[in-house]
Amino acid sequence: MKAPAPHFLLSALLFASLLAAEAPRGYYRSPGIHQDSIVFTAEGDLWKVGVAGGVAQRLTTHPREEIGAAISPDGALIAFNAAYEGPSEVYTIPLAGGLPVRRTWEGGGAIVRGWTPQGEILISTAAFSGLPNRQLIALGLDGARRRIPLAQADQGAFDLAGGVLYFTRLPRQSSETKRYQGGTAQQLWKLEPGAAEAVPLTADFPGTSRDPMWFNGRLYFASDRDGTMNLWSMRPDGKGLQQHTRHGGWDALAPSIGDGRIVYQLGADLHVFDIKSGKDRTLDIRIASDLDQLREKWEDKPFDYLSSVELSPDGERVALVSRGRVFVAPTGPGRFVEAARRPGVRYRQAQFLPDGKSLLALSDQTGEVEYWRLPADGIGSAEQVSDGGDILRLDGEVSPDGKWLATNDKNYRLTLWNLEDRTSRLIRQSQTGDDFGRYRFSPDSRWLAFVDTESNTFQRIKLYEIESGRLVDVTSDRYNSFDPVWSADGDWLYFLSDRELTSVVPSPWGPRQPEPFFNKTNKIYLLALEKGLRSPFQPDDELTADAKDKDKQKDEKAGDEADKDKPKVSVEIDADGIERRLHAIPVPPGDYMSLDATAKTLYWISVDRAGDDKRTLMSFEIGNDPEAKPETVFDSIQGYSLSRDRKKLLARREKKLSVHATDKPPAKDPKEAAKAEVDLGGWKFAVDPREELRQMFVDAWRLERDFFYDPAMHGVAWKAMRDKYEALVSRVTDRSELNDLISQMVAELSTLHIFVRNGDFRDAPDKVSPARLGALLERDESAGGYRVERVYQHDPDLPDHAAPLAKPGVDVQAGSVILAVDGQPTVDAPDLGALLRDKTGKQVRLRVRSAAGEERDVIVEPFSAAQESDLLYEEWEYTRRLEVDRLSGGKIGYVHLRAMGSANIAEWARQFYPVYDRKGLILDVRHNRGGNIDSWVLGRLLRRAWFYWKPRGAEPFWNMQYAFNGHMTALINERTASDGEAFAEGFRRLGMGKLIGTRTWGGEIWLSMNNPLVDKGIASAAQVGVYGPEGEWLIEGHGVDPDIVVDNLPRETFDGKDRQLEAAVAHLLEKIEKEPPPRPAAPPYPNKAFEY
Structure with a gap:
């Protein structure tokens, strides 16, 4: 063969160099190595590149993630995890590329951990453990399964002879934390052939030692012995410790060894450490990709991300916040408006100002969450209203005259803003870590009603006079009182309170230590704000009969809130003896929430606590009709609100919004009811993933700062952490990579109960899971099927818990062989699970041969892998x-x-x-x-x-x-x-x-999962520390x-x-x-x- 001309080689090298320079750099994770080939995950797909770097070749293209690549000892196959049919399973693919072959059928949970020297795939699974412990399985390419006899083992590496197993006993604990030294810290152990027990190798260090890799008589592994995950090695007896890399601040993650070289993730890059030379280098890898997941996309399910819904003052429009974007929808014919178009900005709450021309919305445009005024018609620029924010501001309430804004924040400060001169003042700071409930301005905008939680944990309603700063307690601290609502005329304050304490359990006598349970504790109450007022619910008597017509006229006048000639309401509060002017409204007690009122009607949500927490919207006419009863407005509802003029009601049910007049019941006829629905059928909007990914990163950083229990962030320079990790956001190409980056950042707090989960991942239509029979089954070619090693036991007192094979009438015993599933021979399938796909809860016919040799057919209903x-x-x-x-x-x-x-x-x-x-x-x-x-x-x-x-x-x-x-x-x-x-x-x-x-x-800093990102992903925060009476933090x-x-x-x-x-x-x-x-x-x- 004639050698190529030198100028041709030079041209080829130059072309490759230019291609590498032009191709983008990605975010690289989970590498595997064999000789000169490296396989890794980027964009959720597998890629292959040489150890010298360069432009990588894409090997997989499925929408879901392929990860965990491990190359077989002969270099022919890649084992990896993928979710081609729904659950994550183990697959193999040729190193050169080709059709994936499924190797496990567990219904999710199997994780590739490498290969044995004999060419079996080493898998971590909890499918065979009673407790949810992970165990190692060696899976042959012929389907033969070899269980490693260890109750706990998550990672493993064999010596070259394949006899001695070095393993990580525990899986990585689920919280994102660095320098962890709790009881679940990963440690390395060794199991020798024939040994009665495994022995620990890294018990000298309480931190993390994991990722065992065997080479040339030494065990290599990753450990944070110097505060950062680095590469180390030791002799087989655990002695002779050596440190090989000395990265500071960036952990060496997911190392994999091949032919004396270790490849691992560091930040967004891959590094290769050469054992022989001791040199470590960064690979310059480019991906020849169109970066499809960064391309502008259309969100066509905005209701899934709906976080705020508010009616306009006249009820003719609805302000919507979805995925951090603000929209205004007409309730009838009209133009659908995006009120603000600001890439990379998250809006939280949006409400109409009283003039209906503008919206007030929370926005992180400045880097802190502030209030902004937006044009409701989408035409014009936004205007910042609040400033000086140092922590997350929460939902606010605007006064009827549009002058005042009351708002709360994560430092539990109730603040009043003057929207005209943009000054603010502190009304109250909670000392119990509770918010202030629903705060409401009086009709004349001179008073603010709010809920304050006292030191005894009971909620108390207070009234704040804006002009003087006076605070008036209007309920006691003996009961929880909440949801204050002003009457339309300003004379009364409605609220809910849990004062009905009738136990449904009458005594301590009975099975299982019966205890008092107070169900349906809430009633609706009415407080007269001045002396001499007669409750509108008080029955007529001989002294009021003559005035009945006058009262009716007065009520009608008060109810005509749109009448331009009506006199302005002026609210006066007479605090003297106010606690004695309390009335109970004639509505039976219940589990109530979300009270509101028009001039003629009370509305609230009733919750069925004894059932499935179903919510029902109820109403009750304001008046003294002795025949009046609470009415059901909607028998299933997620939430509702009233327009500012109280003439319209917005109902949120399932994935529908509807608007109804408050002067008559909603239509029952389906065709008429449909006319009330807000038409959101064509609602979709464009999303720039690159901008959204950056916004979510910053938002995760900010929310962690604002929700974390220690304002000093455990002494961590939190702004510096943002700068450090934000530099890699430009490398992120999909949602999983963002989670990986956020995980590394929040782990700097060295705290448990910080979980980085969920998000808008790329998906695929196939979601097919294999069903299970509730037994340990082993393939037995000589017997012609799958042998039942044992049927899993259940508590005989709970027959519904029995395995499908143990149900009465089925009664398949250990030693039996399952020959066929619905007539298909089981030995012809790669796994019995392949024949049980999509069979959960469905009748399946099994051909079974007993241990005695008798064959019969049985009908079973397999259950899920989770069951x-x-x-x-x-x-x-x-x-x-x-x-x-x-x-x-x-x-x-x-x-x-x-x-x-x-x-x-x-x-x-x-x-x-x-x-x-x-x-x-x-x-x-x-x-x-x-x-x-x-x-x-x-x-x-x-x-x-x-x-x-x-x-x-x-x-x-x-x-x-x-x-x-x-x-x-x-x-x-x-x-x-x-x-x-x-x-x-x-x-x-x-x-x-x-x-x-x-x-x-x-982990003993408690959390609430209440700081989601725009796509419903989350980096949770540890929010409540725990200490003992001796004054020391406990357990954490x-x-x-x-x-x-x-x-x-x-x-x-x-x-x-x-x-x-x-x-x-x-x-x-x-x-x-x-x-x-x-x-x-x-x-x-x-x-x-x-x-x-």
């Missing part, structure tokens, strides 16, 4: 309970709480009350995910037996009912989190018993230490051991023997015989 996971967890709980009964001879009860959410109190009730009278009790909060009901559980455990009832002919029983009268201990582990940790700390501090297990997660960053340390080691736990449970039983049995719980016998009956 199977729940069943596996239930099996673990059920078998723990049985084991405690066995080991203790029935002396000790067992309660496991998966989390501390509202639904988990049912777990408590199911498990505690049947064993409340035992001599010992194990409270198992291992793997507890947290919540907020620790005080419920602790309060029940604090109950004590202090006297005994002795009925005739029966055994005595104690008061307090269901008090536990024995010894207790609690089990904790590294996955006990958040409120589970609060429970554990409280259990010990309140003297209930010992904690047994391992140190917990360490370290976790709760057990009193008795017992670790469930990964190898023996895989084989069924539960040493923590055994230790708890042994501890309690010893306590019971040494200190038997008191069960005093009844004394002799008194002898009261009297001899006459």
Whole structure:
């Protein structure tokens, strides 16, 4: 073959160089390496490039994300995660490109962790674990599955012989934090062939050591031993530690090794570290892409992002905020308007000013959230109204005369702005961290009604006189009073208050410790602001009959609020004895919210707390008609509001807005009702993703600053952090990359409970999940199908929880072989899951051969992967309970709480009350995910037996009912989190018993997920710190230490051991023997015989 001419080679190199210079730089993540090839993720797709860098070649194009590339030892295949059909599964693709092949059928959750030396894909999955622990599976390309015998293992690397496994025992904890040293910190372990147990290698350091990589007799890994994630190595015995990179401030992420080179993410780039030379370099990679996800797109589902809806003063238009943009829609024919077009700016609330010509909206245009005046017709420029913002401003209320604006902020300051001279004054600053409810100006704009939360946590309504600055308390701090509404004539103040305290539970007698429950506590009240006023709801009597016609005329006049000749309302407040001028409106109590009123009608939302929290819009006529009853306006509603003239009502239901006159009921006929709907059918708008990504980055930074519990941001130079990470926003090409960048930034706070989640990701239409049968199945070619190794157990008291194979009439036993699914031989499919796609809840016909060789057909209804996971967890709980009964001879009860959410109190009730009278009790909060009901559980455990009832002919029983009268201990582990940790700390501090297990997660700065970005993504903030009576912060960053340390080691736990449970039983049995719980016998009956 003739060699190419030198000038041709030079031209080719020059062309490649120019192409690289012109191609854009992306944001590179999750690399894999083999010899001279690197595969990584950018734009949500897989790309391939040489180790020298240059222009990368795109390998995948699916709309959803492909990530986690690992190249096979022979360099032929790439294993990766993708969601081609909906759930994320493991796929392979040739390194040169080609058709992906699906390798797992779990319904989501399987993660590629590399390859074994034998050419199997190493996968992390929780599909086979009772507890939600991740375990390693070696998956052959022929579908053969080899479980690594470790109860906990998330990452792994084998030595060249494939015998010794080096593994990361725990997965990365879910919060975004740097320099984490809590109980869930990742550590490296080693399992040798035939060893009885795995051994830890990095126990000398409490921080993170992960990403094991084997090369040339040493184990390479990533660790934050110097405060930043860098590359390190050690000998196989954990000795001989060496640091190889020394990056400061940027973590080395997702390293992968191949042929003596380690590729990893640093910032938005990929680096390659050469082990032999010790040199580290940045790869200059370009992607030959049209950057499709940065191209302008059209938002055609704006209702999904609707955050604010307000009626115009006359009810003829609606102001809408969607995805941070402000629009004005006509309620009838007319022009649809975008009120402001400012790229990269987020608007939050938009409301009409009283003249109807302008809008007042919150905007982050200046870098802080300020109020701006916008033209309601979209023509003209915006004008800044407020200034000096140093924290997030919240929704405001404009006075009827348009002069005043009341607004709240994240420092809990209620501020009054003069919109004419743009001055402001502080009305009130909350000391309880609560907002001020719905604040309302009086009809004459001279007073502001608001809700203030007192130190005893009760809400109190106050009136603020703007001219004098006088504050008047109009309700007491004995009850919660809220939703103040001025009457149209200014004489009255309506409000809601929870003063109806009738328990639906009549006494403490009954199953499961019944306690008082106050349902339907709210009533509507009416307060006379001056003396001598007669309630419009007061029945007629002989002294008022003659004046009835005059009162009617007066009411009609007050109701004509649009009449230009009506006299101006002047509100006078007589504070003397005001608490005695309170009236209850004749409406039954309920769970009410969102009170409002016209001159003739009261409106409110009633919530069905005992059902599904359904909201119903109710109304009641203002007057003294004894036959008047509350009327249902809409039986299902999300929210509503009244126009400023109170003649129109805006209803929000599902994805519809409708506007109705308030002087008559809404039309019931569907055709007539449709005429009231606001036509949003053609509403869509263009979005510039590049500008939106930058805005969301800054917004995430600002919201973290404004919601974080410590104003000093843990001493972190927060503005410098913005500057540092914002420099990479220009490299971001899709939403996942933005989350990655935000995650790195917020992690600088070194705080837990900071989660970066969700967002507007690129999607695809296919969403097909494989169903499950509730059993461990293994492919058995020789048997002609899938062998049932075991059917997962359920609590027999709860038959609805049974696995599909365990249902009555199906009863497929272990040892059986599933031969066919709906007539299709199972051995012909790559996996049984392939035949069960889209079969959840549907009848499926199985051909089954029993262990005895008998074949039969059965009809089953498979359930989802999530339901199977729940069943596996239930099996673990059920078998723990049985084991405690066995080991203790029935002396000790067992309660496991998966989390501390509202639904988990049912777990408590199911498990505690049947064993409340035992001599010992194990409270198992291992793997507890947290919540907020620790005080419920602790309060029940604090109950004590202090006297005994002795009925005739029966055994005595104690008061307090269901008090536990024995010894207790609690089990904790590294996955006990958040409120589970609060429970554990409280259990010990309140003297209930010992904690047994391992140190917990360490997250005790509480949060609320209430700081979303424009596309509904979020970087949550840790908002409420926790400290003890000794004046020290509790738990955060370290976790709760057990009193008795017992670790469930990964190898023996895989084989069924539960040493923590055994230790708890042994501890309690010893306590019971040494200190038997008191069960005093009844004394002799008194002898009261009297001899006459």
